[in-house]
Amino acid sequence: MSRFDLHPAHIDGLVNAGLQFGLIGVFDDLAPVGQMLLQQHRPRRYVEQEDGEPPDYVATVTDRALHPIAVLCLLECYEYQTSGTIGWHTSEAQAWTNRLRETVLTRLPAEAKATVCHGADYVPAYRLLAAYTETPWGITELDQIPELGDGVIEVPVVRKGLRAEILTGPIHCPNNGLSSRVRYVTILGVGEERTLPAFARIFEPSNDAPGVYLLFQYGRYVARPADAPPGTWFMASGAHIHTSDSRWRELIGHRLPIPLHDRTEP
Incomplete structure (x- = not known):
């Protein structure tokens, strides 16, 4: 799969997830996290301003409760599109996305995190659920992220024989x-x-x-x-x-x- 620059809405999705899952405080400034993620994602596009500060970033906040599995899709897309940048493996962005993933996974039932056979591969079960498959690979609007709804994450049992x-x-x-x-x-x-x-x-x-x-x-x-x-x-x-x-x-x-x-x- 070819790499591409993510839309700012994708960064907004991650920032809102950070707020929803407690990585960002309710009264914290959202801009520094978004700037950090954006700067790591597009290191050659975003150079520091004359005063040494990172480029401007203004977060768009949503009051929708994002589905945890959809957030995992956002994370995996961001990491795939960013992992080739210089310094990624020791970056603050990687450490932050790892923390977000660990936090989100604690909200999922065990069967959603189990490894299952899918074709010739073995993948986490959550990748086969609608909240993941219906989330675009690289969103362009916050409304494209599925909501949590009633708060119940159902994992259908796939029977084999x-x-x-x-x-x-x-x-x-x-x-x-x-x-x-x-x-x-x-x-x-x-x-x-x-x-x-x-x-x-x-x-x-x-x-x-x-x-x-x-x-x-x-x-x-x-x-x-x-x-x-x-x-x-x-x-x-x-x-x-x-x-x-x-x-x-x-x-x-x-x-x-x-x-x-x-x-x-x-």
Whole structure:
């Protein structure tokens, strides 16, 4: 990603975050922090004035409560665009942004700070949340920063499971069940507790591989749709599920296919 000069509003966002999270006192002058951040970001653009003072900076203050995760996006963008400047690693700007990050992170629930797999990379979970992804990479107006709202930071649980193939034969009567429209399922849980060992949490369910639970009933496992409304009764459709993945045997204790109960009737 190419580097660019940040808009003054981005500096305003960081200054307002510093005020909101206590790095700047309520009665403190906001200008010195903004000048310091701006001067480090654009060292060749902003030379000191004749009296030795840094360039003028006037902060724009907002009464909106900025979302902590959006503030992390502002921080990461500022650091990315500034880290190549001379003296960054020993600068006051880096020390200040580190303090702000540490303070903001204390306001997040543990699951938002956890490291999660995203594609081929591992990233902090907060980077996948709307407050982060909906914040522009380099804001130009303070109103572009999402607000905290009711103060509750919700982290959706991303469920993952083991992918299995749907097998059908000459006798197959799904009656619009899963096996009538998809060829794969994602096993999200096993048993009455519907839990899954860590070794089997690999793929997220999708429209092409919806979630199922494996329930042990009448002496064997059967698979049933995970998103079914409570009380829905399913029966065998003639389809089975199976995978050649070695984790299949670890999960159910054998290598054989198991019935898919995805047929319902009015």
